[in-house]
Amino acid sequence: xxxxxxxxxxxxxxxxxxxxxxxxxxxxxxxxxxxxxxxxxxxxxxxxxxxxxxxxxxxxxxxxxx
Amino acid sequence: xxxxxxxxxxxxxxxxxxxxxxxxxxxxxxxxxxxxxxxxxxxxxxxxxxxxxxxxxxxxxxxxxx
DNA sequence: TCTAAATGTAAAGTTTATTTTACATTTGAT
DNA sequence: ATCAAATGTAAAATAAACTTTACATTTAGA
Numbered sequence: 001x002x003x004x005x006x007x008x009x010x011x012x013x014x015x016x017x018x019x020x021x022x023x024x025x026x027x028x029x030x031x032x033x034x035x036x037x038x039x040x041x042x043x044x045x046x047x048x049x050x051x052x053x054x055x056x057x058x059x060x061x062x063x064x065x066x
Numbered sequence: 067x068x069x070x071x072x073x074x075x076x077x078x079x080x081x082x083x084x085x086x087x088x089x090x091x092x093x094x095x096x097x098x099x100x101x102x103x104x105x106x107x108x109x110x111x112x113x114x115x116x117x118x119x120x121x122x123x124x125x126x127x128x129x130x131x132x
Numbered sequence: 133t134c135t136a137a138a139t140g141t142a143a144a145g146t147t148t149a150t151t152t153t154a155c156a157t158t159t160g161a162t
Numbered sequence: 163a164t165c166a167a168a169t170g171t172a173a174a175a176t177a178a179a180c181t182t183t184a185c186a187t188t189t190a191g192a
Contacts, residue, residue, distance in 0.1 A: 001109050015168060026151055031170065038149055041179085042111040043067050046128045056122035062112045081138060092181055097140065104179060107149085 003060045005034045008052045023047040069126045071100045074118045089113040 009019055016034070020027040023044060033040050049056045075085055082100070086093040089110060099106050115122045 001112070017168080029150055035170080039107045039109050041105045041149075042108055042122070042126050043105050043128070043132055045108040045111060045122065046067065046126060047132065049123065050128065056108070056111065057115065060108050060112060062109070062116065066109055066113065083138080095180055101140080107179070
Protein backbone atom coordinates (compact mmCIF):
# COMPACT_ATOMS: atom_id res chain seq x y z
CA UNK A 1 0.00 0.00 0.00
CA UNK A 2 1.14 3.54 -0.75
CA UNK A 3 -0.10 6.92 0.45
CA UNK A 4 -0.10 10.64 -0.23
CA UNK A 5 0.20 11.83 3.30
CA UNK A 6 3.27 13.90 2.68
CA UNK A 7 1.61 15.80 -0.15
CA UNK A 8 -1.61 16.38 1.76
CA UNK A 9 0.33 17.52 4.77
CA UNK A 10 2.21 19.99 2.58
CA UNK A 11 -1.09 21.21 1.14
CA UNK A 12 -2.31 21.90 4.62
CA UNK A 13 0.98 23.38 5.80
CA UNK A 14 1.27 20.96 8.65
CA UNK A 15 4.36 19.45 10.21
CA UNK A 16 4.45 15.78 11.08
CA UNK A 17 4.02 16.85 14.70
CA UNK A 18 0.96 18.93 13.81
CA UNK A 19 -0.65 16.05 11.98
CA UNK A 20 0.20 13.61 14.74
CA UNK A 21 -1.52 15.82 17.29
CA UNK A 22 -4.51 16.43 15.01
CA UNK A 23 -5.32 12.76 14.67
CA UNK A 24 -4.04 11.57 18.02
CA UNK A 25 -0.97 9.51 17.27
CA UNK A 26 2.73 9.97 17.89
CA UNK A 27 4.92 11.90 15.51
CA UNK A 28 6.92 8.76 14.84
CA UNK A 29 3.79 7.01 13.69
CA UNK A 30 3.20 9.71 11.11
CA UNK A 31 6.79 9.54 9.99
CA UNK A 32 6.64 5.78 9.68
CA UNK A 33 3.39 5.92 7.76
CA UNK A 34 4.80 8.42 5.30
CA UNK A 35 7.79 6.19 4.80
CA UNK A 36 5.61 3.12 4.37
CA UNK A 37 7.05 1.40 7.39
CA UNK A 38 3.67 0.03 8.41
CA UNK A 39 -0.02 -0.12 7.61
CA UNK A 40 -2.19 2.15 9.76
CA UNK A 41 -5.57 1.13 11.10
CA UNK A 42 -8.82 1.96 9.34
CA UNK A 43 -9.69 4.40 12.11
CA UNK A 44 -6.57 6.39 11.30
CA UNK A 45 -7.34 6.29 7.60
CA UNK A 46 -10.83 7.64 8.27
CA UNK A 47 -9.49 10.35 10.55
CA UNK A 48 -6.98 11.43 7.92
CA UNK A 49 -9.74 11.37 5.34
CA UNK A 50 -11.93 13.56 7.49
CA UNK A 51 -9.12 15.98 8.28
CA UNK A 52 -7.93 16.35 4.70
CA UNK A 53 -11.43 16.15 3.25
CA UNK A 54 -10.42 13.50 0.77
CA UNK A 55 -11.73 9.95 0.30
CA UNK A 56 -9.64 7.24 1.88
CA UNK A 57 -8.96 5.87 -1.61
CA UNK A 58 -7.29 9.12 -2.57
CA UNK A 59 -5.01 9.02 0.42
CA UNK A 60 -4.19 5.30 0.38
CA UNK A 61 -3.86 2.99 -2.61
CA UNK A 62 -3.41 -0.74 -2.85
CA UNK A 63 -0.34 -1.90 -4.72
CA UNK A 64 0.29 -4.80 -7.07
CA UNK A 65 0.88 -7.43 -4.40
CA UNK A 66 -2.01 -6.42 -2.10
CA UNK B 67 -15.98 2.72 14.39
CA UNK B 68 -18.88 0.83 12.88
CA UNK B 69 -19.27 -1.06 9.61
CA UNK B 70 -21.74 -2.49 7.11
CA UNK B 71 -19.91 -5.68 6.31
CA UNK B 72 -22.79 -7.92 7.21
CA UNK B 73 -25.14 -6.08 4.88
CA UNK B 74 -22.68 -5.98 1.99
CA UNK B 75 -21.93 -9.61 2.48
CA UNK B 76 -25.65 -10.41 2.32
CA UNK B 77 -25.94 -8.27 -0.82
CA UNK B 78 -23.25 -10.36 -2.42
CA UNK B 79 -24.58 -13.65 -1.06
CA UNK B 80 -21.33 -14.50 0.60
CA UNK B 81 -20.72 -16.42 3.79
CA UNK B 82 -18.15 -15.20 6.29
CA UNK B 83 -15.91 -17.98 5.01
CA UNK B 84 -16.36 -16.82 1.42
CA UNK B 85 -15.47 -13.28 2.31
CA UNK B 86 -12.51 -14.37 4.38
CA UNK B 87 -11.10 -16.31 1.48
CA UNK B 88 -11.79 -13.50 -0.97
CA UNK B 89 -9.74 -10.98 0.93
CA UNK B 90 -7.20 -13.31 2.44
CA UNK B 91 -7.97 -13.40 6.16
CA UNK B 92 -9.37 -16.02 8.52
CA UNK B 93 -13.09 -16.51 8.97
CA UNK B 94 -12.74 -15.54 12.61
CA UNK B 95 -11.27 -12.22 11.56
CA UNK B 96 -14.34 -11.49 9.46
CA UNK B 97 -16.62 -12.53 12.28
CA UNK B 98 -14.75 -10.33 14.74
CA UNK B 99 -14.85 -7.37 12.36
CA UNK B 100 -18.58 -7.70 11.87
CA UNK B 101 -19.06 -7.82 15.62
CA UNK B 102 -16.78 -4.82 16.13
CA UNK B 103 -14.28 -6.78 18.13
CA UNK B 104 -11.37 -4.98 16.52
CA UNK B 105 -10.33 -2.40 13.98
CA UNK B 106 -9.05 -3.86 10.71
CA UNK B 107 -6.06 -2.47 8.87
CA UNK B 108 -6.38 0.02 6.04
CA UNK B 109 -5.25 -2.65 3.58
CA UNK B 110 -8.25 -4.77 4.55
CA UNK B 111 -10.58 -1.78 4.30
CA UNK B 112 -9.30 -1.08 0.78
CA UNK B 113 -9.64 -4.72 -0.23
CA UNK B 114 -13.22 -4.81 1.03
CA UNK B 115 -13.90 -1.56 -0.77
CA UNK B 116 -12.54 -3.00 -3.99
CA UNK B 117 -14.46 -6.23 -3.63
CA UNK B 118 -17.79 -4.62 -2.79
CA UNK B 119 -17.25 -1.69 -5.12
CA UNK B 120 -18.08 0.82 -2.42
CA UNK B 121 -15.98 3.63 -0.98
CA UNK B 122 -14.28 2.84 2.30
CA UNK B 123 -16.39 5.55 3.94
CA UNK B 124 -19.54 3.68 3.02
CA UNK B 125 -18.28 0.48 4.57
CA UNK B 126 -16.71 1.98 7.70
CA UNK B 127 -17.82 5.02 9.68
CA UNK B 128 -16.20 6.83 12.55
CA UNK B 129 -18.28 7.07 15.71
CA UNK B 130 -18.76 9.81 18.27
CA UNK B 131 -15.68 9.01 20.31
CA UNK B 132 -13.29 8.50 17.41
C1' DT C 133 -37.39 -33.19 13.29
C1' DC C 134 -32.76 -34.07 11.58
C1' DT C 135 -28.91 -32.60 9.63
C1' DA C 136 -25.53 -29.69 7.56
C1' DA C 137 -24.02 -25.19 6.93
C1' DA C 138 -23.30 -20.91 8.96
C1' DT C 139 -22.31 -18.23 12.73
C1' DG C 140 -20.59 -17.14 17.42
C1' DT C 141 -17.04 -17.48 20.66
C1' DA C 142 -12.79 -18.43 23.32
C1' DA C 143 -7.95 -19.27 24.46
C1' DA C 144 -3.24 -19.25 23.12
C1' DG C 145 0.06 -17.94 20.05
C1' DT C 146 2.42 -14.88 16.42
C1' DT C 147 2.94 -10.77 14.08
C1' DT C 148 2.48 -6.01 13.52
C1' DA C 149 0.94 -1.34 14.94
C1' DT C 150 1.97 2.28 17.99
C1' DT C 151 4.36 4.55 21.91
C1' DT C 152 8.21 6.37 24.39
C1' DT C 153 12.70 8.01 24.67
C1' DA C 154 16.48 9.51 22.62
C1' DC C 155 19.58 11.13 19.28
C1' DA C 156 21.36 12.25 14.47
C1' DT C 157 20.56 14.61 10.15
C1' DT C 158 18.45 17.89 7.22
C1' DT C 159 16.34 22.27 6.06
C1' DG C 160 15.23 27.10 6.26
C1' DA C 161 15.64 31.46 7.98
C1' DT C 162 18.54 35.09 9.94
C1' DA D 163 27.68 30.11 9.14
C1' DT D 164 24.58 29.51 12.86
C1' DC D 165 20.55 28.21 15.17
C1' DA D 166 16.10 26.26 15.62
C1' DA D 167 12.64 23.60 13.64
C1' DA D 168 11.62 19.66 11.12
C1' DT D 169 12.56 15.21 9.80
C1' DG D 170 14.71 10.58 10.00
C1' DT D 171 15.74 6.70 12.64
C1' DA D 172 16.36 3.14 16.21
C1' DA D 173 15.58 0.19 20.22
C1' DA D 174 12.62 -1.41 23.75
C1' DA D 175 8.17 -1.80 25.43
C1' DT D 176 3.10 -2.32 25.05
C1' DA D 177 -1.24 -2.87 22.68
C1' DA D 178 -3.75 -4.62 19.20
C1' DA D 179 -4.45 -7.25 14.84
C1' DC D 180 -4.80 -11.66 13.10
C1' DT D 181 -4.23 -16.89 13.11
C1' DT D 182 -5.11 -21.52 14.57
C1' DT D 183 -7.68 -24.89 16.82
C1' DA D 184 -11.59 -26.18 18.74
C1' DC D 185 -16.24 -26.33 20.13
C1' DA D 186 -21.09 -24.48 20.94
C1' DT D 187 -25.17 -22.31 19.03
C1' DT D 188 -28.16 -20.86 15.47
C1' DT D 189 -30.47 -21.24 11.04
C1' DA D 190 -32.41 -23.16 6.94
C1' DG D 191 -33.74 -26.77 4.21
C1' DA D 192 -34.97 -31.83 3.32
